[in-house]
Amino acid sequence: MQIRTSSDWRDALPFETPVLASEAMPGDASRCARCPADTPPRERTELWAVKHRHPNNHAGFVRLYCREHRPAIAPPPPAVSSTGPARSRKSSAPRAPRATRATPAVPERVAAVCGDCFVEVPASGICGVCGERVS
Template sequence: MQIRNSSDWRDALPFELPVAAADAVPGDPTRCAGCGPESEPWPREALWVVKHRHPTNPAGFVRFYCADHKPTPKLAPAPAAAPERARRTRAASSAAPRKVAAPTIPERPAVFCPDCFVQVPATGVCGMCGTQVF
């Protein structure tokens, strides 16, 4: 049995990117995750919502933040570094000696007993009736 998450407004949020809470989900005032549970609730217009990645839940989890505690968005690495690295690995792999693949041994064709119609092992003797098959 596989447990699935229900679909709601959190699915539309991008991971690790702050979004205005009033735009994402309007509603009642709520507390900032950075201020703590004893703080006063903030109006949704003053909060940011961030969907974080979770190690065991692919849907992630959502937290509300005030402007003071809003995390900075995590940007993807620059794409210019990837082609250079690929060029280096290609050059290194072309300079290295190539291994020759081991020769493949063809499989023995399947032999069937003419009386029992079962496959005969490599010994040539049928396991059902004992007939010698060549």
């Protein structure tokens, strides 16, 4: 069975950024994810939708929060620049370009395939399934 994701309003939300729930999605009054269960539902104009990352689902999941429980926006990581703080003498030396492994233009060996079983035959030339000799 293949599980596929469908496209809906959650795809438009940025990760870990609070968005007013009334602007993100339509719906009835709802509860904050962190408030006690006996708290009455709040209107969408009073709730914030936050899309969190999930380890098993790349689309993430969305939770609703009230103003008191709304998570803070995390600052973006600092950008690393080449004109930043001075480097140590050891790391300031120019680096040699990385050697790349060349891919062969012609394969090393053409794989023989058994005409009856349609499996690759080892170098001995004898099919491991039916025992026929393939040349």
